[in-house]
Amino acid sequence: MELRQLTYFEAVARCGGFTRAARQLHVAQSAVSAQIRALESELGVALFTRTTRRVTLTAAGARFLERARAALSELDTARGELAEMSEVLRGRVAIGATSVLGPFDLPTALAGFHGRYPGVALTLRSGLIAALLGRLDAGEVDLVLGPVHDDLPARFTAHPLATESVVLARPPGARPVGTLDGVREEAFVCLSAESGLRAILDVAAKAAGFTPRVQFETSSPASIRELVSAGLGVALIARSAAEREGPPIQVCRLDPSPAHPPIGLIQRRGHRLTAAARACRGHLIESAAG
The missing domain is CATH 3.40.190.10 (Periplasmic binding protein-like II)
Incomplete structure (x- = not known):
């Protein structure tokens, strides 16, 4: 059994005739007829009932059509997967x-x-x-x-x-605090005013009833920790950033904890x-x- 035979068989069943199937497949009608006869001979059953006016599936043909379409669909899927894999490999x-x-x-x-x-x-x-x-x-x-x-x-x-959470970073040895209100008088270190971290600080400070005094603004999250460690201010930072290796800081968990996206x-x-x-x-x- 050849793939071409399954393709021709499915086309004849779908088009309802050899002539229309041949046109769609861009092959001669005689080639389609020959391949269907060879397939029927190999299977030992008639797949189509042929008259001068129409071609219809036999009961065996209808059953075989289900399997043929499933096989062709699996093959198309495999071809697509291989094509995508080839595209990935050179992407x-x-x-x-x-x-x-x-x-x-x-x-x-x-x-x-x-x-x-x-x-x-x-x-x-x-x-x-x-x-x-x-x-x-x-x-x-x-x-x-x-x-x-x-x-x-x-x-x-x-x-x-x-998920991520926010903690308060203070210089090493500083007095521990549990609320943002406890550092309202201190200088803050933060990213630029357009940053998401600055928005988190502004919202949390507003909820605590004050406006933070951002005295040190930087474009690098890593430098926030360096500035805090040097004693230049306090900062809200992501917990994962506080847990990384780096300059020493005191980490305070706040209640309520500012939300991090x-x-x-x-x-x-x-x-x-x-x-x-x-x-x-x-x-x-x-x-x-x-």
Whole structure:
């Protein structure tokens, strides 16, 4: 039994005749008839009832049609998977990521993806979430990993990967506090006014009844810890950032704890990713889940 025979048989059944099937297949009618006769001979049953006016399936033909279509569908699926795999293997993926990703281990996840698809050209760009979303808009990156704020524009869609929380960082040896109100008179270290972290600080301070005095503004989350460790102020930082190795700080858990947005995988809504980017997205989600 040949694949061509199954293809011709399905076409005759669908078109209701040899002539129409031959036209659709772009082959001679005699070729279609010959292949169907050969198939019937091999199976030992008639698949069609032929008259001068019409061609109809026999009971055996109807049963065989179900199996033939299932086989052809499986073959089409296999062809699609192989084509996508080939596209992945020669693809490129550009990822944007913030430095704060909660418990999600991006380096390990990317190493795992590289091990599975060593031929994919993988690039990583870091920065603050606003700048990375701009790169996503411009098509400079395929995916962005970072905090998913409530005001994420509708042109983006996000898949949650991990949760994150906020703690208060104070200089080493400072008096422990349990509320943000306890440091209302101190200088704050934070990111720029356009950053998500600054919005978290402003909301939490407003709830505590004061306006924070941001005396040290930086563009790097890592430098926040350095400035706090040097005794220049206090800061709200992500818990994962506080738990990393770095300059010593005193970590205070606050009550109430300021809300931190979840960490997610962000992409442009309605934009079809390349095969390589789809494979990378699936791998990152899988890594976060497991």
